[in-house]
Amino acid sequence: MKILVQKFGGTSVATLERMKQVRAKVQAGLDRGFKMVVVLSARAGETNRLLALAQEWSASPDLAECDSLVSTGEQASIALFSMLLNDSGIKARSMLGFQVPITTDDDFGNARIRSIDSEILLQALEQYDVLVVAGFQGCTEDKRITTLGRGGSDTSAVALAAALGSVECEIYTDVDGVYTTDPNLCSTARKMDRVAYDEMLEMASMGAKVLHIRSVEFAKKYKVPVHVRSTFTDNPGTLVTQEDSTMEAVLVSGIAYDKDQARVSLRGVPDQPGIAAAIFGPLSEQGVLVDMIVQNTAFDEPTTDMTFTVSRKELPKTLAICEEIKQKIGAKELLHDATVAKVSAIGVGMRNHSGVAARAFSALQAEGINILMIGTSEIKITILIQEKYVELAVRILHDTFGLDWDLGV
Ligand code: ASP
Ligand code: MG
Numbered sequence: 001m002k003i004l005v006q007k008f009g010g011t012s013v014a015t016l017e018r019m020k021q022v023r024a025k026v027q028a029g030l031d032r033g034f035k036m037v038v039v040l041s042a043r044a045g046e047t048n049r050l051l052a053l054a055q056e057w058s059a060s061p062d063l064a065e066c067d068s069l070v071s072t073g074e075q076a077s078i079a080l081f082s083m084l085l086n087d088s089g090i091k092a093r094s095m096l097g098f099q100v101p102i103t104t105d106d107d108f109g110n111a112r113i114r115s116i117d118s119e120i121l122l123q124a125l126e127q128y129d130v131l132v133v134a135g136f137q138g139c140t141e142d143k144r145i146t147t148l149g150r151g152g153s154d155t156s157a158v159a160l161a162a163a164l165g166s167v168e169c170e171i172y173t174d175v176d177g178v179y180t181t182d183p184n185l186c187s188t189a190r191k192m193d194r195v196a197y198d199e200m201l202e203m204a205s206m207g208a209k210v211l212h213i214r215s216v217e218f219a220k221k222y223k224v225p226v227h228v229r230s231t232f233t234d235n236p237g238t239l240v241t242q243e244d245s246t247m248e249a250v251l252v253s254g255i256a257y258d259k260d261q262a263r264v265s266l267r268g269v270p271d272q273p274g275i276a277a278a279i280f281g282p283l284s285e286q287g288v289l290v291d292m293i294v295q296n297t298a299f300d301e302p303t304t305d306m307t308f309t310v311s312r313k314e315l316p317k318t319l320a321i322c323e324e325i326k327q328k329i330g331a332k333e334l335l336h337d338a339t340v341a342k343v344s345a346i347g348v349g350m351r352n353h354s355g356v357a358a359r360a361f362s363a364l365q366a367e368g369i370n371i372l373m374i375g376t377s378e379i380k381i382t383i384l385i386q387e388k389y390v391e392l393a394v395r396i397l398h399d400t401f402g403l404d405w406d407l408g409v
Contacts, residue, residue: 001125004034005166007135007157010044011174012231013077019084021231025172026130030090036130037121037164039157040081042073047136047150063108067137067147071097074134074153082132092130095121097137097145102156104138104146111138111146112214113155116163133160154215162222168239169219169226171211176230177238178203178210180403181255186395188404193236195253196243202346202380203256216240243348251356252347252401255394259341259387261291262315263372264322265307268332271298278329279306282321288314292342292375292384303332307373309384312338340372341387345397346380356401357381363400369393 006029008022022038029036042050050070054061078094085092100121104111124131135153138146148155154171161169176191178200183189195203197220204213210228219226219240229237247253269275276295283290291309298304310318315338326334350356357374360381364371369392373384385393398404 001122002034003037003125003164003166004029004032004168004170005037005039005157005161005164006170006172007039007153008041008231009153009171009173010041010046012172013040013042013081014044016084018231019081022081022172023084023088023090025170025231026085027090030129035125037125037160037166038081038130038132039135039153039160040074040077040132041135041153042070043077046073046076064144064146067108067111068145071134071137071145071147074136078132078134082130085130085132090130091128092132093124093128094132094134095124096134097156098139098143100133102138102159104140104148106140106144106146108144108146110149111140113138113148113159113218116159118163121160121164148214149212151209151212152214154212155218158215158218158222158224158226161224162218166224169224171215171226171228172231173210173228174230174232175210176233176235177228178240178254180253181394181398182257185257185391186255186398188395188398190404192238192253194239194241194247196247196348197240198243198379199247199253199346199348200240202344202377203254211240248349248352250347251349251353252345252397252403253349254346255343255397255401255403256346257341257343257390257394259390260311260313261309261340261342261384262312262318262336262338263307263309263340263384264315264318265305265335266322266326266331266333267305267335268303269306269329270331271302271304275329276306279322279325280308282325283318286317286321288318288321292373292382294373294375309340309342309373339387340384341390342382342384343390343393343397344380344382345401347401348379350379350381359400360397363396364393367392367396369396 082094135156179189181189226240293308296305369389375382
């Protein structure tokens, strides 16, 4: 049995008219001889509406009940779409997470998939040509409904594709693929034909919102090619896949940015063992996610500076914790700045080529952009700058690395 998994996002199922366009995509799969597993999101706006209801009804909504409530958005989509398919003579039925079952842990609101039983799905596919499965939801061992976190339907789809051995997982959305950078910031941004899993992970974690980050982790782990494409055109989209030598020939594949950054600096901290632990231990214990970290090298002074970034909404909490740390370790000053942003150049080609950082730095210097912090990994260079320079920096780097040309550099 040849199986193809397709997933459609909230805007693609928002209205009857749009669902008819979705039906055409499903029909195209059937015409190619596939049995289809179609994963749907809730209709656009529905998840937000349900979450707002929970807030209205309860001062602190029970998390398990909240999942039971918000998961109904997907239940409505799959039932409506199955009706539509049946009316046009396609044998289809809907399936909720617990009916599959898609088993998750019990982290309500942000659950992780533990296993998918393909047995029932495969049996049902003997009888039906299309199974319409609710995205975003699963259930615990003891059958409580869970949800996978906002945007989680992508992860449902990729996990189902892995479990069923689908040739690829098609993710249909309202954009036509993954771009070399945000087209709203940079008019020369170009749709990528292919992008490596690792590059996509870096882009997603930088706030490129096309795919739920966990779906990319899943795809990488189980080697599922993910094809991101538009419901509303027939154009090929972007294939998120394993890297190969042609990808490595390109130095930089994309430029990502993240404006949700705040910089915190503890100045004059004693330069001795245990200081980093004394600072970052309490922060992590209280759930603050620290992003970039830079510690100055102290050569002959007894103190050094420790600077790091956090998300802006974590800033008040971070400062409160750091004020205590400052007293405890005898640091001189606590400074902060919430008008910073980070910009990254990402590319698996960096693994084998040097000089990318130097090129990026001189391009920024030519525009008079001051670099506040620098971070690097094997496939990424990140710089922290003042937020007001983000657009300029993105455009400069996009141009410097030739991303508006066809082959890059
Ligand atoms: N409906 C859920 C959300 O809005 C899941 C999804 O669409 O992927 O986050
Ligand atoms: Mg989404």
